[in-house]
Amino acid sequence: MSSSTNITTTDNSNHRDPGLWFLEQSRLGSVPGPTDMDEDEESPTELNTINSSGGFLVVSPDKLSARYTNVNLHGHDVGVVQANKSAPVKRLVYYFEIYVKDAGTKGQISIGFTTDNFKMRRQPGWEVNSCGYHGDDGFLYHGQGKGEPFGPTYTSDDRVGGGINYASREFFFTKNGTVVGTVPKDMKGPLYPTIAVHSQNEEVQVNFGQQPFAFDLKEFEAQERMKQQMMIEKISLPTNVSHGIVRSYLLHYGYEDTLNSFDMASKSTVPPVYIAQENGFDEQDIMYALNQRNTLRQLVRNGEIDSALVKLREWYPQIVQDDKSATCFLLHCQKFIELVRVGALEEAVKYGRIELAKFFDLPVFEDIVQDCVALLAYERPQESSVGYLLEESQREVVADTVNAMILSTNPNLKDSNGFLHSYLERLLRQLTACSLERRSLSGDQGEAFHLHRVLNICKKARLGAS
Amino acid sequence: MSFFLSSTIDQAYHQLAQIEAELKAAMAGSKKIITREEWEKKLNDVKIKKEDMNKLVMNFLVTEGYVDAAEKFRKESGTEPDIxxxxxxxxxxxxxxxxxxxxxxxxxxxxxxxxxxxxxxxxxxxxxxxxxxxxxxxxxxxxxxxxxxxxxxxxxxxxxxxxxxxxxxxxxxxxxxxxxxxxxxxxxxxxxxxxxxxxxxxxxxxxQSHEKDPKLPSLLKMLIWAQNQLDEKAHYPRINDLSTARLEDPNV
Incomplete structure (x- = not known):
C-alpha cells in the first residue's frame, strides 16, 4: 500500500516533492569523496606474463622485471612485454618508469606504448600504432622502421620514463628525472605501457608507481595545470561579478548576518562595490522571507528541531502539512540524531517509533532511516560508518531543505526551479557538466573538473610549498 | 483516389521532415546536439557538496579581506576559514x-x-x-x-x-x-x-602561504573556457550571462 503511494510521488515529476532533492545531499555526506570517481580506474600494476614474447625473455616472479636470455639473431625475436592493464585515461597524466639494471651486450632496450594487437616480437615503435624511445640510439620510433633523433641514449643504471600527457595529447619521455622530449599522441584505443629488451643479458626493472619515481610527476602535473590556468586567467570577467555571485549565495541560503557585514564592508572599500540590478543580478526571488529563513536556519543549526517545527507550523504550515514529505522526514531524522548526540537514547528510541517507523517501508527514505537507527548500535557512533549523520554538514542539509521549501512558497516566484539551486551552484554544475561532456566526446581522455578536487589540490600544493 | 492522395501527402511530409533533419545536421556540422532535457539531466547528475561551496565562499571573503563577514559566515554556516x-x-x-x-x-x-x-x-x-x-x-x-x-x-x-x-x-x-x-x-x-x-x-x-587571489573568479573563467571548448564539439544549453546563471537553449 504505502509503496504504491510512494511511486506516485516520485514518478510524477510535475508533482515531485522538491524536498526529495535534499535526500541526495544527505547521502552525499556518507561518501567521503563522492567526486573522486576517476581514481577508480584500473592502472597497470605488473607485467603481463601471458601475452609476452615467451622464449625470448624471462619475467621475474614479482612480474616487475624482464631479462633477455637469448642471443638475438634478427628483428623478429625482440623480447617485448606489456603491462597487465592499459594506461588509465581519465586523468591529466599517466606515467611509468624503468630502471636499466643491465644494458647487456648491445643495450637495445626500449620503452613506449603499444595497443592491444601489437606484434609481440617487435620493438615498440617499429610497427604502426606504437611508439618507443630506444636506448641504443636515443631515437624515437613512431610507427615506422626508421626512427628520429629524439633524446640521449640510455644504458645500465639509468632511469627512463614514459608518459602520456592527456591535456596536450602527447607522449613524453624522461631520463633520470628530466623530460627529454615529447611527441604527438595520434594512437587511439587502450594503450599499454610496454618495454622491450633485445640483446643478451639485458635486464630492466619496471616501476608502475609502487616505488618513488626519479621524475617529479606531481610537479609536472602542477606545471601542466598552471599552463592551462594561465590561458584561462586571460579571460576577462564583468566587473564585480564574483562579488555579486557571493552576495546572491548569502541571500539564497539566508545567511543574513554574513550578508549584512558583507554589504557594510562593500560600501567602505576603495572604490566601493555596488551590486545592483544594473549588473543584471536579479535578487527578487531570493530576497523572499530572508529573516524567517535565517531564524529557521539558526534553529536547525543549533539542533533545536522542535522549535523549528513550531515556527514552521506557524509561518509555513503548507510545508509541514504532509507528514511523509521529505522535509518532515529530514526534520524528524534530525531530531532523532540530536537525541542520539546528547545521549538521550531511550528518548531517541521512543521518538523513532513514533516519527520514523512510518518511513521504513518507503524506498526513497529507507536507506537514510536505516542509517539513523543504526546510530543506536554503536557506543561511539561518531566513529562508525553512519557517523556522518552527526556532522555539522547534516544539520546544514536539513537547514538548506527548510530554506528551499520556504523559497518555493513565494507566490511571485519568477524562476519556478530557482529555489533549489543558488546561482553559484548552477554555475558550478554547468562547469562540471561541460567538462565531463567534453571529456566523454574526446574518448574519455583527460581530467574533468571537480570542485572538491580543485579545493583540495591547492591545499596540498600549499602545504608542499610551505 | 482520396486514399491515394492522402498517402502521397503523408509521404511528402515524411520526406520534408527528413530533409529538414538532414539540413539541421549539415548546418550543425558533425557536432553532437544535446537537448535541454538531456542537458538538465546531466546537470542534475553532477554531485556538488554544499560544504565545498561554503568553502569557496569563505575563501572569497577571506582573500578579499571581508573579515567581519568571514566571522559571521563561520558562525552561520559552520565553515572554518583557511587562514x-x-x-x-x-x-x-x-x-x-x-x-x-x-x-x-x-x-x-x-x-x-x-x-x-x-x-x-x-x-x-x-x-x-x-x-x-x-x-x-x-x-x-x-x-x-x-x-x-x-x-x-x-x-x-x-x-x-x-x-x-x-x-x-x-x-x-x-x-x-x-x-x-x-x-x-x-x-x-x-x-x-x-x-x-x-x-x-x-x-x-x-x-602567509595563502593564495593571493580568491578561487571563485578563476572558476568563473574556467566556466567560460569550458563552454568555449565544448562549443567545438557540441550544441548544448549554455549560460551566457554569469549574473543570471540562466540556461539558454542551443541555437541549432
Missing amino acids: DLATITDRMAVKKAVQCGNVEDAIEKVNDLNPEILDTNPQLFFHLQQQRLIELIRNGKVEEALEFAQEELAPRGEENQSFLEELERTVALLAFEDVSNCPVGELLDISQRLKTASEVNAAILTS
Whole structure:
C-alpha cells in the first residue's frame, strides 16, 4: 500500500516533492569523496606474463622485471612485454618508469606504448600504432622502421620514463628525472605501457608507481595545470561579478548576518562595490522571507528541531502539512540524531517509533532511516560508518531543505526551479557538466573538473610549498 | 483516389521532415546536439557538496579581506576559514593605509606583521617607496620629495634598470606645474594607489602561504573556457550571462 503511494510521488515529476532533492545531499555526506570517481580506474600494476614474447625473455616472479636470455639473431625475436592493464585515461597524466639494471651486450632496450594487437616480437615503435624511445640510439620510433633523433641514449643504471600527457595529447619521455622530449599522441584505443629488451643479458626493472619515481610527476602535473590556468586567467570577467555571485549565495541560503557585514564592508572599500540590478543580478526571488529563513536556519543549526517545527507550523504550515514529505522526514531524522548526540537514547528510541517507523517501508527514505537507527548500535557512533549523520554538514542539509521549501512558497516566484539551486551552484554544475561532456566526446581522455578536487589540490600544493 | 492522395501527402511530409533533419545536421556540422532535457539531466547528475561551496565562499571573503563577514559566515554556516581571521584585520589595515596615501604607516605595519615580506621582495619595497614619493609630490612637498628621491630611491635605481626608469618617470611629475596635463599624470591617479595596495596585499597573503587571489573568479573563467571548448564539439544549453546563471537553449 504505502509503496504504491510512494511511486506516485516520485514518478510524477510535475508533482515531485522538491524536498526529495535534499535526500541526495544527505547521502552525499556518507561518501567521503563522492567526486573522486576517476581514481577508480584500473592502472597497470605488473607485467603481463601471458601475452609476452615467451622464449625470448624471462619475467621475474614479482612480474616487475624482464631479462633477455637469448642471443638475438634478427628483428623478429625482440623480447617485448606489456603491462597487465592499459594506461588509465581519465586523468591529466599517466606515467611509468624503468630502471636499466643491465644494458647487456648491445643495450637495445626500449620503452613506449603499444595497443592491444601489437606484434609481440617487435620493438615498440617499429610497427604502426606504437611508439618507443630506444636506448641504443636515443631515437624515437613512431610507427615506422626508421626512427628520429629524439633524446640521449640510455644504458645500465639509468632511469627512463614514459608518459602520456592527456591535456596536450602527447607522449613524453624522461631520463633520470628530466623530460627529454615529447611527441604527438595520434594512437587511439587502450594503450599499454610496454618495454622491450633485445640483446643478451639485458635486464630492466619496471616501476608502475609502487616505488618513488626519479621524475617529479606531481610537479609536472602542477606545471601542466598552471599552463592551462594561465590561458584561462586571460579571460576577462564583468566587473564585480564574483562579488555579486557571493552576495546572491548569502541571500539564497539566508545567511543574513554574513550578508549584512558583507554589504557594510562593500560600501567602505576603495572604490566601493555596488551590486545592483544594473549588473543584471536579479535578487527578487531570493530576497523572499530572508529573516524567517535565517531564524529557521539558526534553529536547525543549533539542533533545536522542535522549535523549528513550531515556527514552521506557524509561518509555513503548507510545508509541514504532509507528514511523509521529505522535509518532515529530514526534520524528524534530525531530531532523532540530536537525541542520539546528547545521549538521550531511550528518548531517541521512543521518538523513532513514533516519527520514523512510518518511513521504513518507503524506498526513497529507507536507506537514510536505516542509517539513523543504526546510530543506536554503536557506543561511539561518531566513529562508525553512519557517523556522518552527526556532522555539522547534516544539520546544514536539513537547514538548506527548510530554506528551499520556504523559497518555493513565494507566490511571485519568477524562476519556478530557482529555489533549489543558488546561482553559484548552477554555475558550478554547468562547469562540471561541460567538462565531463567534453571529456566523454574526446574518448574519455583527460581530467574533468571537480570542485572538491580543485579545493583540495591547492591545499596540498600549499602545504608542499610551505 | 482520396486514399491515394492522402498517402502521397503523408509521404511528402515524411520526406520534408527528413530533409529538414538532414539540413539541421549539415548546418550543425558533425557536432553532437544535446537537448535541454538531456542537458538538465546531466546537470542534475553532477554531485556538488554544499560544504565545498561554503568553502569557496569563505575563501572569497577571506582573500578579499571581508573579515567581519568571514566571522559571521563561520558562525552561520559552520565553515572554518583557511587562514587565521586576525591576520585579515592586519592585512586590511596595511591595504587601507596605502589606499589612503599613508605609505609610511603601511610600511611600518608590514614590517610589524613580518619583516621578511619587504626584505625578500625588493620590487614591492621599491613600489611602496615610489608611492611615498608620489604622495610627497601630490602634497606639494617638493624639497622633501627631492631629498627622499635622492637618498632612498636613487641607490635602488642603481641596482636595477627598471627601478631607475620608474624613478625617472616619477620625478618627472615635478617638472610640470599642471600635472593634470602631464604625460605621467596617471601616477597621481587613485588607480596607482590601488595597484600598489593590491601588490602589498598579495605579498602579505603569499607570506602567509595563502593564495593571493580568491578561487571563485578563476572558476568563473574556467566556466567560460569550458563552454568555449565544448562549443567545438557540441550544441548544448549554455549560460551566457554569469549574473543570471540562466540556461539558454542551443541555437541549432
